[in-house]
Amino acid sequence: MGEQELPGVLILEIGGECGVLESHVAFLRKHFSLITMKEFLQNKEKWSEKTESIFVFERRPVIDRELLESLPNLKVIGNSGVGVNHLDLKLISSFGVKVTNTPHAVSDSTADIGMALMLASARRLVEGYHIAVSPDTKDFAVDWLGVEVTRATLGIIGMGSIGYKVAKRAKAFDMKILYHNRSQRKEKEEQAVGAVYCKKIEDLLQQSDFVMLVVNLTPETHKLIGKRELEFMKPTATLINICRGAVVDQDALVEALQNGVIRAAALDVTYPEPLPRDHPLLKLKNVTLTPHIGTATVKALRMMTEEAVDNILAVLQDLPVPSEVIPK
Numbered sequence: 001m002g003e004q005e006l007p008g009v010l011i012l013e014i015g016g017e018c019g020v021l022e023s024h025v026a027f028l029r030k031h032f033s034l035i036t037m038k039e040f041l042q043n044k045e046k047w048s049e050k051t052e053s054i055f056v057f058e059r060r061p062v063i064d065r066e067l068l069e070s071l072p073n074l075k076v077i078g079n080s081g082v083g084v085n086h087l088d089l090k091l092i093s094s095f096g097v098k099v100t101n102t103p104h105a106v107s108d109s110t111a112d113i114g115m116a117l118m119l120a121s122a123r124r125l126v127e128g129y130h131i132a133v134s135p136d137t138k139d140f141a142v143d144w145l146g147v148e149v150t151r152a153t154l155g156i157i158g159m160g161s162i163g164y165k166v167a168k169r170a171k172a173f174d175m176k177i178l179y180h181n182r183s184q185r186k187e188k189e190e191q192a193v194g195a196v197y198c199k200k201i202e203d204l205l206q207q208s209d210f211v212m213l214v215v216n217l218t219p220e221t222h223k224l225i226g227k228r229e230l231e232f233m234k235p236t237a238t239l240i241n242i243c244r245g246a247v248v249d250q251d252a253l254v255e256a257l258q259n260g261v262i263r264a265a266a267l268d269v270t271y272p273e274p275l276p277r278d279h280p281l282l283k284l285k286n287v288t289l290t291p292h293i294g295t296a297t298v299k300a301l302r303m304m305t306e307e308a309v310d311n312i313l314a315v316l317q318d319l320p321v322p323s324e325v326i327p328k
């Protein structure tokens with residue numbers, strides 16, 4: 001097949017914060033004529049008819065009405081990543097354009113970061129590092145203690161594929177696993193890992209030593225964890241967020257952490273990202289932070305690109321689409 005026969009896929013950029021990884025470009029070129037946003041904007045006339053798909057990476061909102069209006073043959077937006085809260089699904093679907101995501105590619109690496117944060121926070125890994133490298137050995141006192149993950153109770157909010165993979169890992173730590181799910185009870189998963197369903201989120205919050213958030217960000221889950229929910233948690237409990245920052249009311253979280261309402265928080269996601277350098281979350285010792293790296297592994301990123309390409313090609317070839325996101 002000559003290059004000119006390949007369908008056009010619009011990407012934001014190559015490299016940078018939200019572009020396609022340089023090492024994936026050759027793979028994408030096997031399937032598409034690649035056009036960067038800059039090239040598109042410089043020569044809309046050449047590209048607007050030819051572009052049938054857009055490949056977007058995770059978290060940056062780029063798809064607005066003006067762009068959609070300038071792409072009359074657009075059929076699909078393939079999101080590389082599972083969360084699609086950066087896309088206006090209703091607007092996109094009003095143009096007859098499908099949206100797809102990559103739930104399979106992200107689940108292992110994101111579950112791993114959940115476990116890493118839980119362990120790091122429980123055992124005060126970051127503080128420990130600073131003590132280890134401190135020139136003053138007196139920094140370490142005998143009452144500098146963490147808490148144990150083994151046999152503790154983990155409450156998972158959102159038992160989708162990432163939540164389930166967290167549960168499988170937690171089982172190996174002999175954790176008692178509770179879960180709350182808005183959409184439905186997951187009986188197969190319950191049996192596989194011995195998880196106990198909490199219909200009421202309050203029950204999970206009251207009983208858990210670690211609460212892990214693994215939900216999609218939607219209007220229903222926006223600030224799902226606020227002052228009231230934090231007050232249901234044990235003062236010895238830790239909140240771990242690996243989904244989206246806005247699922248937590250951050251001001252309420254800061255207050256809870258400052259006042260000992262909960263023991264600690266471990267966050268891979270915040271709002272905004274990155275946090276302003278004077279944000280109180282950056283100053284609290286009982287906060288472990290990472291810069292939204294749930295899927296930042298070589299393998300996950302490669303799998304995300306491949307899964308996104310499979311989805312896009314399925315739409316373009318009119319085949320069943322592996323992971324289509326249907327607007328509610």
Ligand SMILES: O=CC(=O)O
Pocket residue numbers: 058080081082083084106294295
């Ligand atoms: O944040 C990661 C994802 O949405 O996959």
